[in-house]
Amino acid sequence: MPKRRGGAATGASAEDGSAASSGKAPRTDRGRRTLRAILDAAAIEFGEKGFHEGSISGITRRAGVALGSFYTYFDSKDAVFRALVRDMSGQVRDHVAPALRAADHQIAAERAGLEQFIAFVRQHKEIYRIIDEAEFVDPESFRQHYATTAERIRTRLAAASQRGELREGLSEVHAWAIMGMNVFLGLRYGVWQEDKTPEAIADTVAEMLKDGLARR
Amino acid sequence: MPKRRGGAATGASAEDGSAASSGKAPRTDRGRRTLRAILDAAAIEFGEKGFHEGSISGITRRAGVALGSFYTYFDSKDAVFRALVRDMSGQVRDHVAPALRAADHQIAAERAGLEQFIAFVRQHKEIYRIIDEAEFVDPESFRQHYATTAERIRTRLAAASQRGELREGLSEVHAWAIMGMNVFLGLRYGVWQEDKTPEAIADTVAEMLKDGLARR
Numbered sequence: 349m350p351k352r353r354g355g356a357a358t359g360a361s362a363e364d365g366s367a368a369s370s371g372k373a374p375r376t377d378r379g380r381r382t383l384r385a386i387l388d389a390a391a392i393e394f395g396e397k398g399f400h401e402g403s404i405s406g407i408t409r410r411a412g413v414a415l416g417s418f419y420t421y422f423d424s425k426d427a428v429f430r431a432l433v434r435d436m437s438g439q440v441r442d443h444v445a446p447a448l449r450a451a452d453h454q455i456a457a458e459r460a461g462l463e464q465f466i467a468f469v470r471q472h473k474e475i476y477r478i479i480d481e482a483e484f485v486d487p488e489s490f491r492q493h494y495a496t497t498a499e500r501i502r503t504r505l506a507a508a509s510q511r512g513e514l515r516e517g518l519s520e521v522h523a524w525a526i527m528g529m530n531v532f533l534g535l536r537y538g539v540w541q542e543d544k545t546p547e548a549i550a551d552t553v554a555e556m557l558k559d560g561l562a563r564r
Numbered sequence: 565m566p567k568r569r570g571g572a573a574t575g576a577s578a579e580d581g582s583a584a585s586s587g588k589a590p591r592t593d594r595g596r597r598t599l600r601a602i603l604d605a606a607a608i609e610f611g612e613k614g615f616h617e618g619s620i621s622g623i624t625r626r627a628g629v630a631l632g633s634f635y636t637y638f639d640s641k642d643a644v645f646r647a648l649v650r651d652m653s654g655q656v657r658d659h660v661a662p663a664l665r666a667a668d669h670q671i672a673a674e675r676a677g678l679e680q681f682i683a684f685v686r687q688h689k690e691i692y693r694i695i696d697e698a699e700f701v702d703p704e705s706f707r708q709h710y711a712t713t714a715e716r717i718r719t720r721l722a723a724a725s726q727r728g729e730l731r732e733g734l735s736e737v738h739a740w741a742i743m744g745m746n747v748f749l750g751l752r753y754g755v756w757q758e759d760k761t762p763e764a765i766a767d768t769v770a771e772m773l774k775d776g777l778a779r780r
Contacts, residue, residue, distance in 0.1 A: 455778055477699075480696060480699050480700075483693075484614065491756075494748075494751075494752075505777075512779055515777060515778065515779045520752075521753075521768045521769065522768065522772060524749055524752045526745075527748055528749065529740075529744045529745050531748065532743055533741060533744065536710075536736075536740045537737075537740075540707075544737070552738065553741055556738060556741065557776055558778045559776040559778065560772065560773055560774045560776035561670075561721075561731060562729070562730060562731065562774045563725075563729060563731050564731070
């Protein structure tokens with residue numbers, strides 16, 4: 349049965365091992381666990397030190413793997429950074445997807461997606477520094493992250509229009525607007541200061557998305 | 565007479581010369597023109613090369629001023645970068661303010677502000693690279709730029725609620741949501757690709773801000 353909402357798989361899962369450099373995908377569960385450990389360690393290394401100060405040896409030390417294991421899966425520091433951006437993009441998508449699917453109306457879905465996103469950011473504050481640094485270190489990854497995220501939002505808005513939950517004529521502009529809102533709310537209330545609950549923020553935004561801001 | 569909408573001056577104007585390092589503010593019109601030329605040249609230098617590759621000599625060459633003139637106004641490359649972020653923040657504010665003030669309803673004001681912002685970005689695409697790089701080069705400037713922009717939006721939303729144009733209860737969350745929308749729409753349709761007019765984008769967003777997205 350096709351999933352009703354937000355269920356379209358777009359690109360590789362964060363868990364399928366395709367993050368490795370070309371020809372280096374792990375073939376065993378153990379290999380996939382090692383790859384996962386390297387990516388998680390890379391998130392901490394680059395999140396703390398940034399790309400230029402971060403090092404492969406810092407990553408392998410944090411991951412508790414030998415330097416040779418790193419090169420089993422990745423060609424270079426650039427390659428693991430590129431893989432990390434794609435992996436984090438996938439992790440956000442996978443973390444938010446169940447809440448999007450479970451909602452019974454697209455406004456509720458957007459609400460739940462934002463709530464889950466802010467909660468995720470609080471547990472993974474490094475995601476901002478890493479994706480933002482991609483603009484300079486690997487512009488193509490940066491672009492890819494936002495282009496695919498916006499396209500995913502556009503697709504789910506169009507489907508909700510078709511189901512009659514949202515009005516007609518929703519476009520890429522709406523998708524970019526919603527993505528921008530979510531990214532900045534995640535920065536402010538996820539990374540900078542946790543002075544409001546994700547629930548309260550999501551409620552506020554859902555009300556705005558539902559009825560707008562004009563006085564009635 | 566107090567201005568009706570969006571007229572609150574917040575911080576220094578982009579044109580008052582206060583961009584110079586402490587104790588180095590120009591005292592003559594000629595000095596202010598030189599300072600302006602240095603800031604404009606710095607925008608091009610850092611916009612093209614980034615902070616690390618950009619140089620003071622590159623800035624003075626582009627500005628057509630002597631190296632000594634640079635040090636008349638700035639202490640260092642860090643100082644001119646910091647001043648540039650603040651100056652660009654002020655330029656955006658000053659460019660958008662007249663459109664905000666001229667509108668006869670806050671939805672129309674937000675619409676006009678976004679239209680002007682996208683048009684401004686198309687003429688100053690380097691603003692994204694510079695402000696985004698500030699996150700790494702000078703985090704305090706980065707934070708300051710978004711915190712003051714959000715506060716300015718929050719203030720104008722609250723005033724519009726009071727005038728009865730927008731509903732009550734608008735908060736910092738709404739301000740960050742609107743700022744995020746605008747920043748990402750500027751990135752997509754100002755920097756990446758100019759495949760929609762600023763007018764059309766602003767119309768779409770104004771409709772969303774006015775009535776929301778739910779089917780009626």
